[in-house]
Amino acid sequence: MSNSGYVKEAPLVKGNHTFGSITALIADIVEKPTPFWWYIAFGVSNLLLGLLFLMLGYLIWEGTGVWGLNNTVAWGWAIINFVWWVGIGHAGTLISAVLYLFRQGWRTAINRFAEAMTIFAVMCAGIFPAVHVGRIWVIYWVFPLPNQMQMWPNFQSPLLWDVFAVSTYFTVSLLFWYVGLVPDFATLRDRVKSKLAAKLYGAFALGWTGGNRQWQHYEKAYMLLAGLATPLVLSVHTIVSFDFAVSIIPGWHTTIFPPYFVAGAIFSGFAMVMSLMIIARKIYGLEDIMTIDHIEKMNIIILVTGWMVGFAYIMEFFIAWYSGVEYEKFAFVNRATGPYAWAYWIMMSCNVIAPNFFWFRKMRRSIAVSFILSIVVNIGMWFERFVITVTSLAQDFLPGSWAYYSPTWVDVLTYVGTFGLFFTHFLLFLRFLPMVAIAEVKMVLPQADPHYYDEEGNEPVPETETTNEPNSNA
Amino acid sequence: MSSQVKEQESKVFALLAEYDNPAKLMKAAKLVNRAGYTKFDAHSPFPIHGMDDAMGLKESKLGWIVLSHALVGFAGGLALQVWASSIAYPINIGGRPFANIPAYVPVTFELTILLSAFAAVFGMLFLNNLPKHHHSLFNSENFQRVTDDKFFICIETEDGMYSEEETMKFLEGTGASHIEQVYE
Numbered sequence: 001m002s003n004s005g006y007v008k009e010a011p012l013v014k015g016n017h018t019f020g021s022i023t024a025l026i027a028d029i030v031e032k033p034t035p036f037w038w039y040i041a042f043g044v045s046n047l048l049l050g051l052l053f054l055m056l057g058y059l060i061w062e063g064t065g066v067w068g069l070n071n072t073v074a075w076g077w078a079i080i081n082f083v084w085w086v087g088i089g090h091a092g093t094l095i096s097a098v099l100y101l102f103r104q105g106w107r108t109a110i111n112r113f114a115e116a117m118t119i120f121a122v123m124c125a126g127i128f129p130a131v132h133v134g135r136i137w138v139i140y141w142v143f144p145l146p147n148q149m150q151m152w153p154n155f156q157s158p159l160l161w162d163v164f165a166v167s168t169y170f171t172v173s174l175l176f177w178y179v180g181l182v183p184d185f186a187t188l189r190d191r192v193k194s195k196l197a198a199k200l201y202g203a204f205a206l207g208w209t210g211g212n213r214q215w216q217h218y219e220k221a222y223m224l225l226a227g228l229a230t231p232l233v234l235s236v237h238t239i240v241s242f243d244f245a246v247s248i249i250p251g252w253h254t255t256i257f258p259p260y261f262v263a264g265a266i267f268s269g270f271a272m273v274m275s276l277m278i279i280a281r282k283i284y285g286l287e288d289i290m291t292i293d294h295i296e297k298m299n300i301i302i303l304v305t306g307w308m309v310g311f312a313y314i315m316e317f318f319i320a321w322y323s324g325v326e327y328e329k330f331a332f333v334n335r336a337t338g339p340y341a342w343a344y345w346i347m348m349s350c351n352v353i354a355p356n357f358f359w360f361r362k363m364r365r366s367i368a369v370s371f372i373l374s375i376v377v378n379i380g381m382w383f384e385r386f387v388i389t390v391t392s393l394a395q396d397f398l399p400g401s402w403a404y405y406s407p408t409w410v411d412v413l414t415y416v417g418t419f420g421l422f423f424t425h426f427l428l429f430l431r432f433l434p435m436v437a438i439a440e441v442k443m444v445l446p447q448a449d450p451h452y453y454d455e456e457g458n459e460p461v462p463e464t465e466t467t468n469e470p471n472s473n474a
Numbered sequence: 475m476s477s478q479v480k481e482q483e484s485k486v487f488a489l490l491a492e493y494d495n496p497a498k499l500m501k502a503a504k505l506v507n508r509a510g511y512t513k514f515d516a517h518s519p520f521p522i523h524g525m526d527d528a529m530g531l532k533e534s535k536l537g538w539i540v541l542s543h544a545l546v547g548f549a550g551g552l553a554l555q556v557w558a559s560s561i562a563y564p565i566n567i568g569g570r571p572f573a574n575i576p577a578y579v580p581v582t583f584e585l586t587i588l589l590s591a592f593a594a595v596f597g598m599l600f601l602n603n604l605p606k607h608h609h610s611l612f613n614s615e616n617f618q619r620v621t622d623d624k625f626f627i628c629i630e631t632e633d634g635m636y637s638e639e640e641t642m643k644f645l646e647g648t649g650a651s652h653i654e655q656v657y658e
Contacts, residue, residue, distance in 0.1 A: 019623035023519075146558075146562070150563055152558035152559060152563055153558075155559055155581055156578075158580075160581070164581045164584040165584050168585070168588045175595045189621070207604055209620065210518055210621060211516065213515050213529075214604075215518070219521050220534040220537065224540050232584075439521075442520045449523065450496045450524065451497075452497070457649060
């Protein structure tokens, strides 16, 4: 208060780190012996991945009848899981692109991590619509190619838009991730002791020398990619929501869907980054980089997007009543009171009520609360997609065709299996790649700014210790 | 490696001066630029704000490469859809026009972004002359720390202003902590 309205920003990197210690902290994880838990986690993930392959094989062999779908409810867990995984992926792009454009320095601690999550989550997501087509051997019909009758795909179909949106999203995310990795690959190339590893990292580093003539174009490319990825991520979930909104099913046919889906995607994605980050920072000792301030900032975003989603739930209800359309009104009242009311209230409590703990600073800065709530939010967001997909289909216009949908064991195990795919990749990423953007973290150190030094270019004399960490009551 | 043997038989590629921090590098880069050298570069573990001006670099042309590809993606995406649905095999879908432009917006947009992103990445690599199998600077043992915590200026012998003694003397006056010759 005595600082006359001037709020001192907490340092982005805690501890007295130098450029060298940052390199060592992150790059040496790759060199250090692999912790025992990694092998256990990797083994379990591999088993689940095997399970996924079994389930997909069984599905392709037998047909989509092995799922719990029926004539009334033709979209079930597959679509729910697709939207859920894609949504999770969006936080990665938000953190890497949108926060970059807004010059949020704190993103550097988590962006590499979140981008990796995006890529693996989109891989998990992509499986579901692909196998949902039933006859996977003619999946090329979704590509812009004439089929055996010289017919082209229907470019007016939201499902086809989805193909373009998700595949573009995956490609651009991969490019963005790789561009960010190039300077860090060079760091590993210059650092690892094994000759083979140095050769491999060197190949991926593409001959990077860190010259400013390279950085100049690199920075431009990075900014342009951020500028391209930002509208892209919004378009992807908008198009995913079109899968629903362009149809005429009550409860789906609403214009609020695109912004509501995007907010929900960011909400669940941030929660997923949080869950993964809290584990990784502890195990790999990265608390100086992924600080409690980062967790607090992410919790604020979870709170904000949680309320955006909550607003959408309430607004949907209001508009259903205000529209005066019988079917629309029924769809929404039925969601809250009908056969799927249990799912609706799980969704409401996880997504709208649970994040309110984050109004309190103590809760936002508590690791345990953050971790538990991040899991709760992801459960809630899964149920949101369940409520949207299933309730609207199960009871539509004709009471005679109403049905109740339950998944089969194949549905459940396929979903469980995608976690195997996700974590197999994620663990490989933690093991072999720098999990924090080394060059970018160095950029946010105070020493990176030439103005930090005195006229002679020497380090300034450090101020008294007390000013170093103004609010470290973490 | 066998740097001893190498040094005798190959010619000098550049003079490499080492600096301790970004401020010293920036100062040196300004001096090198002002002295009139053109074939030089300032190497650092991370991009340094203001270095482009210090080195006197022109703005990157990458934006134009990306824009041209964006336009190709836009026009190509739209043309593909219009052509496929109204010329190659017109199909009546719910009585809508064959060339139903509003419905083509999503795919057109995605293809615009896709081509722009490819242009941004591969255009950047093209402008940076990457990928490269080897670079002469990698022959320097010290240069390995450019991706860690050291800062370097290299002046190539190809530079018109280069002279072995004068350039060395000049670099010594820029606050370098260490200067070496790097062989090709």
